[in-house]
Structures are given as structure tokens and as C-alpha cells.
Amino acid sequence: MATILIVEDEEDLRLLLRLSLSSESYTFLEAATGAEAAVLWSSADLILLDLRLPDIDGLDLLRRLGNKGVSVIAVSAHSAGHLGAAAIEAGCVGYLAKPFTTAELLETVRAALPAAS
Amino acid sequence: MTEAVDTTAPTDVSARLHRLERQFTEIQRLAQFGSWEWDIATDVVTWSDELYWILGLAPGDLQPALGAILDRAHPDDRDMLGVTVRRAIADRVSYALDHRLVRPDGDVRWCHSRGTVIANGRGEQPRLYGVTIDITERRRSEQFLREFISNAAHALGTPSAVIVQAAHVLADSTLAKSDYDAAMGALTRQSTRLRELSTNLFDLVALDTSAPSVMFGLSIMLGPVTLADKVRKAAEGLSPLRGVALDVDIDIDIDDDIAVLAEPAELERVFVNLLTNAQIHGGPNISVTASRLAGEVIVEVCDDGPGIPNEYLQSLFAPFAKRQAAGQGPGLGLAIVHQLMRAFGGAVSYHRVEPHGSVFALRFSAE
Numbered sequence: 001m002a003t004i005l006i007v008e009d010e011e012d013l014r015l016l017l018r019l020s021l022s023s024e025s026y027t028f029l030e031a032a033t034g035a036e037a038a039v040l041w042s043s044a045d046l047i048l049l050d051l052r053l054p055d056i057d058g059l060d061l062l063r064r065l066g067n068k069g070v071s072v073i074a075v076s077a078h079s080a081g082h083l084g085a086a087a088i089e090a091g092c093v094g095y096l097a098k099p100f101t102t103a104e105l106l107e108t109v110r111a112a113l114p115a116a117s
Numbered sequence: 118m119t120e121a122v123d124t125t126a127p128t129d130v131s132a133r134l135h136r137l138e139r140q141f142t143e144i145q146r147l148a149q150f151g152s153w154e155w156d157i158a159t160d161v162v163t164w165s166d167e168l169y170w171i172l173g174l175a176p177g178d179l180q181p182a183l184g185a186i187l188d189r190a191h192p193d194d195r196d197m198l199g200v201t202v203r204r205a206i207a208d209r210v211s212y213a214l215d216h217r218l219v220r221p222d223g224d225v226r227w228c229h230s231r232g233t234v235i236a237n238g239r240g241e242q243p244r245l246y247g248v249t250i251d252i253t254e255r256r257r258s259e260q261f262l263r264e265f266i267s268n269a270a271h272a273l274g275t276p277s278a279v280i281v282q283a284a285h286v287l288a289d290s291t292l293a294k295s296d297y298d299a300a301m302g303a304l305t306r307q308s309t310r311l312r313e314l315s316t317n318l319f320d321l322v323a324l325d326t327s328a329p330s331v332m333f334g335l336s337i338m339l340g341p342v343t344l345a346d347k348v349r350k351a352a353e354g355l356s357p358l359r360g361v362a363l364d365v366d367i368d369i370d371i372d373d374d375i376a377v378l379a380e381p382a383e384l385e386r387v388f389v390n391l392l393t394n395a396q397i398h399g400g401p402n403i404s405v406t407a408s409r410l411a412g413e414v415i416v417e418v419c420d421d422g423p424g425i426p427n428e429y430l431q432s433l434f435a436p437f438a439k440r441q442a443a444g445q446g447p448g449l450g451l452a453i454v455h456q457l458m459r460a461f462g463g464a465v466s467y468h469r470v471e472p473h474g475s476v477f478a479l480r481f482s483a484e
Binding site for chain 2: 010012013015016019020022023077098099100101102
């Protein structure tokens with residue numbers, strides 16, 4: 001069973017992400033800030049990373065903590081194309097622009113998780 | 118036959134000229150515009166005193182010349198300014214442009230410069246006249262406005278994004294009842310937040326900063342208001358306001374006979390905003406006290422929370438000041454308190470209590 005870390009400062013969005021993925025039997029960890037995320041970073045198989053956090057830019061956090069042993073999907077409030085490219089460049093395996101449908105989220109998460117999970 | 122004779126004595130003319138010159142200098146100083154003139158035939162350039170001041174110099178500090186201005190132009194604007202002025206001279210056309218000048222102390226001033234070439238039509242070399250207006254303050258307010266709009270867009274964007282996301286979740290017909298209720302809860306909270314934010318934005322913009330007692334173009338009608346009533350009412354209506362019930366204890370210790378000069382509904386709002394702020398960022402023990410002091414009433418809203426860190430204090434009452442905790446959304450509440458207190462002819466200030474705690478002090482005129 002895969003563990004997903006949701007890094008998102010908006011509590012209701014964390015809730016909605018959990019609900020969107022409730023059809024699968026994932027375990028969830030949550031962080032509202034970059035500092036909280038840093039503590040939980042290596043405990044997850046997959047990270048849903050909001051790009052605009054209160055204490056740090058999401059991609060800077062990724063560059064600092066690395067993506068060894070964990071897949072990172074960037075989540076952004078903007079649909080600007082260059083953000084997606086920057087996220088992939090920084091080492092993300094996927095990119096989602098808010099708002100996204102439950103189907104889009106599930107598809108991106110499934111594609112990002114190692115087949116063994 | 119009488120002959121028209123100019124009876125004005127030379128000294129009178131000189132005095133009048135001197136007066137006009139002084140007037141001209143004063144007007145330039147007031148309007149913050151400097152002027153200059155270039156006699157192309159003699160290559161003599163003259164600057165008004167104000168132009169020197171705009172450049173951060175004292176009149177006569179250096180020999181006026183086009184090059185002296187270009188030397189002081191911001192490196193990014195220098196070429197554009199030089200090309201524009203030279204083209205105006207060559208083609209005998211007017212010009213107008215915005216550019217920056219750098220003062221000797223490093224202070225960068227935004228300027229609007231206009232120039233025109235005047236030829237006398239008798240084949241003589243033309244003269245170039247120009248004015249340079251210091252528009253730094255206008256630029257600053259434009260910058261402030263741009264940031265305000267950007268902050269407002271971000272502030273409105275966050276709850277909107279949650280609402281749309283909630284709609285996507287709720288569209289799933291296989292959702293369990295408990296999940297449906299949870300998503301609906303998020304939808305309700307965020308639409309309330311969006312509504313509250315847009316109302317606050319609207320009101321903040323309506324509170325005219327240059328005329329503090331005006332809101333929506335109407336004068337705020339001030340009169341004596343019983344303080345304790347409004348504080349109690351604000352405290353009672355607190356929890357449903359944000360859809361969150363936080364466990365805080367509000368102690369109100371105000372004599373029933375204390376009245377302050379205010380507008381009743383807006384006074385209640387001052388306390389709703391301060392108590393909401395204390396509830397979210399401060400707490401859990403909140404107190405409101407009032408004391409009379411030489412024709413004024415001082416009200417203190419205190420909490421025993423962590424206090425506001427130093428780095429946020431300077432912009433505490435500015436709209437969208439970055440002081441919010443994660444997920445709390447941006448603050449307009451304190452900006453509105455600040456504006457309303459000005460409208461009441463009073464003021465609000467903040468100080469931290471050691472080892473921890475916050476005090477918002479409101480100063481009102483007593484009635």
C-alpha cells in the first residue's frame with residue numbers, strides 16, 4: 001500500500017485531495033509548510049507538492065530535499081505551461097494544474113507510483 | 118500733446134523681475150518640476166534650481182549640460198533618454214518620456230521629461246526647452262496598486278480553486294455519505310470565505326484614505342455609542358462568522374456607561390475583526406477592557422497567544438500583510454480596523470506583551 005504525502009497549505013484542499021483518492025487504499029501524510037514536509041519527505045512513496053507554500057517555493061524545496069526513492073507530482077494554482085516544464089526540469093514525474101478532475105488526479109498518481117505498489 | 122513715457126524706474130523693473138523669478142522658483146519647488154533651456158547656437162545650457170534639487174544637487178553644484186543629465190540617468194534608461202533628446206534636436210520635434218535619475222546618495226527618482234524645440238523662424242539656431250517632473254510618489258502608488266491587485270487576485274484565487282475542486286469531488290456519484298459531507302463542508306467554508314473577502318475588499322476600497330470619514334462616497338455619521346453593547350455583540354457573533362468554533366474564552370470588562378464617538382455598525386465590525394484575529398492568531402484567553410483618559414477612551418483587546426513577530430509589525434495594518442498562518446488566508450481585517458478608527462477620529466496601535474501575548478489598543482474620543 002503506497003504512502004502519499006500531501007504538501008499543501010490549504011487544509012480544505014488537503015481534505016479534497018484525500019477524498020479524491022479515497023477509492024484507492026492509500027495511506028496519507030500531510031504537511032502544510034515546507035518545514036513540515038521536510039520532516040515527512042522520506043517516509044512517502046509519492047509526494048503531491050503544491051508549488052506555492054507559505055515558507056518556501058515548492059520547487060526549491062524539491063531541489064533541496066531531492067527525489068531519491070520518491071516520486072513527486074507538482075500541483076499548481078496556475079495553468080501556465082512553463083510551470084509544468086519547470087516542474088519536470090526540477091525532477092517531478094508529473095504536473096497538475098488546479099482545478100483537476102478526480103479522474104485526472106487518479107491517473108497521474110497511478111502513473112507515478114511504482115508498479116509494485 | 119503728451120508723449121507716452123515709461124515712468125517705471127529701472128529699480129522697479131528689476132524688483133518685479135526678481136519677484137517673478139522667486140515666484141517661478143517657488144512654483145517649481147511646489148510642483149516638483151525642474152526646467153532647462155539649451156541655446157544650441159551658443160551651446161549654453163541653463164537649469165532651474167528645482168532641476169538641481171531633483172538631481173539631488175544644490176543649485177550651481179555643477180555646470181549644466183545634456184551630458185550631465187545623461188550621466189545621472191539610470192543605466193537602464195540612459196541610452197533611451199539620450200537617443201530621444203538627440204532625435205528631438207535633429208528632427209525639431211517634441212518628446213515626452215518617463216525615465217529614472219540616480220541621485221548622488223543612490224536614491225532613484227522616477228521622472229517624466231518633456232521637451233520641445235522652438236525656432237524663431239528667422240533662420241537662427243533653435244532653442245530646446247524642457248521640463249523634468251519628479252513622479253516618484255505617483256510611481257510608488259502605482260506599484261502599491263499593482264501589488265494590491267496581485268494580492269487580491271491571489272486571495273480570491275485560493276478559495277475559488279478549493280470551490281471548483283470541491284465541485285469535482287462532489288460530482289462523483291459513488292462518494293460515501295461521510296466523504297460527501299466532508300466535501301460539502303469544504304465548499305461551504307470556502308464560499309463563505311470568498312464572500313467575506315470580497316465584501317472586505319469592497320469596503321476597504323470604499324474607505325477613502327484621503328477622506329477618512331467617507332465610505333462609499335457618504336460621510337460616516339458619528340455619534341455616541343455604548344461601548345460594552347458593541348463588544349458583547351461582536352463576541353457573541355464570532356464563531357459562526359468563519360464557520361469555525363475555536364475554543365477561546367473572551368472576558369469583557371467594560372463599564373456600561375462608557376460611550377465613544379463612532380458609527381454603531383462599523384464599531385461592532387472593529388471588534389469582530391480584532392476578536393477574530395485574536396481567536397485565530399492569539400488566544401486562548403482574550404480580554405477586552407476600557408478606561409477613560411482625559412476626554413478619550415482607551416480600549417485594549419488582549420490575548421495571551423504567541424504575539425506578532427517583529428518582522429510583521431511594520432506592515433501590520435497594511436492590506437494583505439504577510440502575517441497569516443498557513444491556510445488562514447490573507448488579512449484585510451486589521452487594515453479595515455485601521456481605516457475605521459481613522460474614520461472615528463481615533464487610532465489603533467499594537468504592542469506585544471512579554472513573555473507572550475498581544476495588545477491592540479484603540480483610542481476613541483469620549484462622548
